[in-house]
Amino acid sequence: xxxxxxxxxxxxxxxxxxxxxxxxxxxxxxxxxxxxxxxxxxxxxxxxxxxxxxxxxxxxxxxxxxxxxxxxxxxxxxxxxxxxxxxxxxxxxxxxxxxxxxxxxxxxxxxxxxxxxxxxxxxxxxxxxxxxxxxxxxxxxxxxxxxxxxxx
Numbered sequence: 440x441x442x443x444x445x446x447x448x449x450x451x452x453x454x455x456x457x458x459x460x461x462x463x464x465x466x467x468x469x470x471x472x473x474x475x476x477x478x479x480x481x482x483x484x485x486x487x488x489x490x491x492x493x494x495x496x497x498x499x500x501x502x503x504x505x506x507x508x509x510x511x512x513x514x515x516x517x518x519x520x521x522x523x524x525x526x527x528x529x530x531x532x533x534x535x536x537x538x539x540x541x542x543x544x545x546x547x548x549x550x551x552x553x554x555x556x557x558x559x560x561x562x563x564x565x566x567x568x569x570x571x572x573x574x575x576x577x578x579x580x581x582x583x584x585x586x587x588x589x590x591x
Contacts, residue, residue: 441465441474443486466490510534511554544568548575 442465448454464477464486477493484492506512510530515523537553540546546553548571556574563570 440486440490441467445482446478462489464489468494506530509551540567544571546571546575 442463444463444465445460446463447460448457459480462479462482464479466475466477466486467473468475475490475493477489479489481489506527510527510533512526512530515526517523517526533554534550537550537557541548541550541553544567546568548556552575553571556571557567560570560574
């Protein structure tokens with residue numbers, strides 16, 4: 440911990456918008472060799488706890504970024520904590536099941552590609568291996584045969 444200060448905003452507009460004091464915590468992260476500065480209005484907890492909370496918050500932000508990129512959750516259908524947790528658990532379960540299928544069937548495509556194939560063929564009554572391998576074979580065949588020459 441490098442500093443734990445109480446500050447007051449002095450700008451005319453900012454002072455009007457928030458006249459209460461802030462707490463400024465300056466912390467040096469020895470692992471990443473970075474100086475971090477946190478502003479909070481929470482004065483009751485130790486400065487180290489403030490730094491730990493913000494560092495944990497960043498991990499949560501990274502987790503949700505990963506969720507949006509990999510689990511195909513564009514928006515949440517509910518706003519209650521239970522609805523959000525349920526939707527995340529369902530998406531994680533699907534992702535893990537597809538990862539298990541990919542590993543067990545030794546499929547060559549990426550998890551994202553396999554998820555897309557399964558999404559399109561959701562109601563096909565064929566074995567997963569056949570659906571995915573046929574789609575991957577067809578996909579690679581399309582790129583090889585249909586390539587046009589840029590210059591003749």
